[in-house]
Amino acid sequence: MEQQNTAKQNKLVSFLLDVLRGVAIGVAFIIPGFSGGSVAAILGVYEKLVGAIADFFKHFKSSFFILLPIVLGMLLGVAALILPIQWGLKHYPMPTVTLFVGLALGGLPSVTDKMRGEPPSKPTWKHLLACILPLAAAASLCFLPLGKEVDLFHLNFGGYLLLVLIGIVGSAALVVPGISGSMLLLIFGYYNPVVRLITENLLHGQQVGICILVLACLAVGLVIGFFGISVLMKFLLKKFPRGTYFAIFGFIIGSVPAVYASVLRETGRILFSNPWYWVVAAAMLLVGFALSFALVLWSKKKK
Numbered sequence: 001m002e003q004q005n006t007a008k009q010n011k012l013v014s015f016l017l018d019v020l021r022g023v024a025i026g027v028a029f030i031i032p033g034f035s036g037g038s039v040a041a042i043l044g045v046y047e048k049l050v051g052a053i054a055d056f057f058k059h060f061k062s063s064f065f066i067l068l069p070i071v072l073g074m075l076l077g078v079a080a081l082i083l084p085i086q087w088g089l090k091h092y093p094m095p096t097v098t099l100f101v102g103l104a105l106g107g108l109p110s111v112t113d114k115m116r117g118e119p120p121s122k123p124t125w126k127h128l129l130a131c132i133l134p135l136a137a138a139a140s141l142c143f144l145p146l147g148k149e150v151d152l153f154h155l156n157f158g159g160y161l162l163l164v165l166i167g168i169v170g171s172a173a174l175v176v177p178g179i180s181g182s183m184l185l186l187i188f189g190y191y192n193p194v195v196r197l198i199t200e201n202l203l204h205g206q207q208v209g210i211c212i213l214v215l216a217c218l219a220v221g222l223v224i225g226f227f228g229i230s231v232l233m234k235f236l237l238k239k240f241p242r243g244t245y246f247a248i249f250g251f252i253i254g255s256v257p258a259v260y261a262s263v264l265r266e267t268g269r270i271l272f273s274n275p276w277y278w279v280v281a282a283a284m285l286l287v288g289f290a291l292s293f294a295l296v297l298w299s300k301k302k303k
Helices: 004-031 036-042 046-054 058-092 093-106 111-116 127-142 155-173 181-188 190-204 208-239 239-269 275-302
Strands: none
Touching: 004 036, 004 093, 036 046, 036 093, 036 190, 036 239, 046 058, 046 111, 046 208, 058 093, 058 190, 093 190, 093 239, 093 275, 111 239, 111 275, 127 239, 155 208, 155 275, 181 190, 208 239
16 A cells, blocks of 8 residues: 555656646747757656657557646646746846756756767767757857748738648747747747737737637647657657767757847847846856756756
């Protein structure tokens, strides 16, 4: 009986931890420049998440229960934190973003452990190339111009089909670590209109029908992209696990300048005269790094 109670408690703790991981993944999707895939890799659930999505129809029951707490956490994270994060990005963009950069950097040991291989060995030139190319690709997002914002309330049939395609692109970027779906939406001109559609219209009960239709089209694209890219990533992790994690590491590091570039382009503030602003930003970097690094150490201890 005691063993059964302990097993139930462990399952409950595992479920709640996966919900929290899902919250972190959902929050990453809100912030331009961050990738939900990066957060999943840092939190050590990337392979499990990708495998469950890729095998959803093949192993429905087990995949469903793996995805349930993570998806639930993602929805909770977006719903609960989209307004506070948007407020932080509007009024204190650099400290807000720097907190999440610290969280990302502090969790990198969970990725570098996989880069060493089993047994550990020196990286080859192929591994280094697999790191450098994604790093350059992620950093290049800094230099892409922002597209003109789309009017989501006056779309024709082709516009709604394009929303499905945008959803596919966004989901692929969400699954691939280091490539931010929100950053790509920002470049294509969809990010701010979608955020305003949720925060200014849907949450206030205005033009609900159009809001639901727009979000439904995006959701269809997200589902299609999720399954397609997850099958590909599962194959890469199975055939080239070490090289894939080198690529993941490159994507994550390359996304850091893209995060700051997106914030500076959005806010238009390049320099801030108040030195305390930068002191707070540095403090947020240390806080984020410490929290994430402590989580990595705790996870290793539990294993």
